[in-house]
Amino acid sequence: MAMPGVRQHRSRSWGLVVLAALLVIGTGLAVAAYGLNAGKKASVLAVGESIAKGQVIERDDLVSVSVSGVANTIPVSDIDKVVGKTAAVDLVEKQVLTDAMVTSTPTPGVGESSIGLSLDPTRVPAAGLEAGDTVSVVAVPGADASGTGSKEVESAIDSPEILAANVLVYAVDGETTANGAVFLTLVVPANDAARIAAYSTAGRVAVVETAAAEK
Incomplete structure (x- = not known):
């Protein structure tokens, strides 16, 4: 006849094993999901030809590239929002565009x-x-x-x-x-x-x- 204390100890041990297994599985899934998202590339706008600071950006100046891990990029679908704006800094060929690189305020302005x-x-x-x-x-x-x-x-x-x-x-x-x-x-x-x-x-x-x- 099994002692009650022994049965309770075994039940608790199995519970800890199951909990540990679930934690391992959950962690693995989270890491896998992060890896998939981190490696996912998006189509964004980049510079096709060098653009001088202050120059108005035209459609022919822009190209599409696939990148991952770059913050504040501009999706290709927003190209019409970029065309006609002014380069806020000197832009070089193949440089990925970010929001801070373009401005709606032309230089020089009116007056x-x-x-x-x-x-x-x-x-x-x-x-x-x-x-x-x-x-x-x-x-x-x-x-x-x-x-x-x-x-x-x-x-x-x-x-x-x-x-x-x-x-x-x-x-x-x-x-x-x-x-x-x-x-x-x-x-x-x-x-x-x-x-x-x-x-x-x-x-x-x-x-x-x-x-x-x-x-």
């Missing part, structure tokens, strides 16, 4: 102009500038201005003229010319663009950083 400046390194911040920074464009005396006592020089020093205040640095050329010039593209009020261009051509422009790009 704005893009202007290129070629500046002596002494007329930009020594720490350098990058796209997204904010600067003010300042008029400086020309190279042919007479000595430091001239009215033009004194006026420029005492009351410097701001040609454009708090404007966006749209792009900075990573290279310089043989004479060390720094190339900047600024987005300025359209009404100020021609005047800034004239001052720049005459070598009479400097820029002062007023705010760094948001990180």
